[in-house]
Amino acid sequence: AGLSVDGKPIFSVQYHPEASPGPQDSHYLFTRFINQVRAQKGMPLKPETMKAGE
Known part of the structure; x- marks a missing residue:
């Protein structure tokens, strides 16, 4: 999920992708993560803030 x-x-x-039985079973997740990091590189960080109770 x-x-x-x-x-x-x-x-x-909702599982441990690094614990997959095959060497490439969850490779797409790590590829997606790396691509998202690269896309954000150089962009200013904008922390999210929430008030208690939100």
Whole structure:
């Protein structure tokens, strides 16, 4: 199981992709992560803040 957020560089999975039985089973997740990091490189960091109760 997993999710992604449209328009944001956010995704997750509900298992341990590094523990897959085959050498390439979850390779696509790591490729996606690296591509998202590269796309954000050089962009200013914008921390998200939330007030208690949100």
